[in-house]
Amino acid sequence: MQTATPLSSRPSADSVAPFFPPVRGTPDEAKVPWMLVGVLAPILLLTFLFSPAGRLNWALEVGPGLVGICVLAATFRRFPMSRWVYVCVFLHVLVLTYGGYYTYALTPLGDWARDTFALSRNPYDRLGHFVQGFFPAFIIREVLLRATPLRRGGWLNFLTGSVALAISAFYELLEWWAALALDPEGGDKFLGTQGDIWDAQWDMFLALCGATLAMALLGRAHLKSIEKLVTRAKVTST
Numbered sequence: 001m002q003t004a005t006p007l008s009s010r011p012s013a014d015s016v017a018p019f020f021p022p023v024r025g026t027p028d029e030a031k032v033p034w035m036l037v038g039v040l041a042p043i044l045l046l047t048f049l050f051s052p053a054g055r056l057n058w059a060l061e062v063g064p065g066l067v068g069i070c071v072l073a074a075t076f077r078r079f080p081m082s083r084w085v086y087v088c089v090f091l092h093v094l095v096l097t098y099g100g101y102y103t104y105a106l107t108p109l110g111d112w113a114r115d116t117f118a119l120s121r122n123p124y125d126r127l128g129h130f131v132q133g134f135f136p137a138f139i140i141r142e143v144l145l146r147a148t149p150l151r152r153g154g155w156l157n158f159l160t161g162s163v164a165l166a167i168s169a170f171y172e173l174l175e176w177w178a179a180l181a182l183d184p185e186g187g188d189k190f191l192g193t194q195g196d197i198w199d200a201q202w203d204m205f206l207a208l209c210g211a212t213l214a215m216a217l218l219g220r221a222h223l224k225s226i227e228k229l230v231t232r233a234k235v236t237s238t
Contacts, residue, residue, distance in 0.1 A: 020146045020226060023233040025080035032083050033076070036090040037069070043097060053103040060178060061100030064171070065093040079147075084225035085138050092135040099128050129203040132171065133164045133210030138222050140164060141215065145226065152223070161211045168207035172200045 044062070051058040068089060072081060099107060110124030141160045150156045 018146055018148060019151060020230055021233075023080055023146075023229060024078065025076040026233075026236055028236065029080050029229075029232065030076065033072070033086045036086055040090060040093060043094070047097050047101045051101045053101065053106070057103055058100040061104070062093070062096045065089075065096045069093070080229065081139065081142060082222070082225040082229045084222050085142055088135040088138050092131055095128060095131050099124060104128055125199075126202065126206055129168065130206040130210040132168055132203075133207030133212075134214045135210075136167060137161070137164050137211035137214040138218075140211075141219070141222065142226060145223075152219075157215050160215060161208060164211035165204060165208045168204045172203060175200075 044066075048055060048058050048062075072086070072089065098109070102108065104110070104125035105122050107122060107124040110122035110127075113119065113124075114122050137160055140163045141156065144150050144156055144159060145152075150159070
């Protein structure tokens with residue numbers, strides 16, 4: 001018969017630590033994020049000033065991405081992210097900016113896809129909500145890996161997908177509140193439903209699909225980027 005392990009010999013909750021050690025932001029580590037911001041800044045300024053959809057619509061569509069950049073900048077010193085995450089944020093903001101510049105329902109790329117593949121609507125907003133789950137999934141996953149005791153596996157993937165879905169659902173609420181606060185024309189531009197009564201449900205579903213594919217296809221590459229971040233931090237500290 002197996003003897004019970006005394007309670008005093010079991011590891012306490014306080015001894016369970018994140019798998020990756022803490023990393024501090026350094027000027028050398030900031031070079032890649034600053035380079036990406038340098039490329040992004042003129043694009044943001046020019047699209048804001050000359051948006052055919054109007055500056056208010058641009059601000060509503062691109063604003064969440066700018067808030068995300070500010071949060072990453074504010075937390076960089078005590079919690080720098082992997083370079084993989086910064087590149088993902090850069091690409092995500094480009095997708096948002098293109099949609100904010102034209103409005104999602106009127107993007108030329110979406111019109112081309114609609115006409116080429118005989119679709120019933122401009123599908124660019126579907127892409128926007130897919131990447132709303134795809135790119136942020138890496139931020140969520142990295143925070144869980146580096147700031148909690150979670151390890152790679154089912155629970156990490158489940159929680160990453162759940163948080164991505166929750167963010168998408170909350171964004172649908174924000175869109176609803178913004179549309180109520182705007183005039184009918186402005187609200188319709190922002191929502192971009194294009195007559196689809198299931199638009200909000202499609203948006204949340206595609207965000208979940210994006211997060212799931214991100215973890216399934218690129219989870220290993222993301223993990224290697226985190227490991228390189230930790231390795232660079234060790235070299236710098238020695």
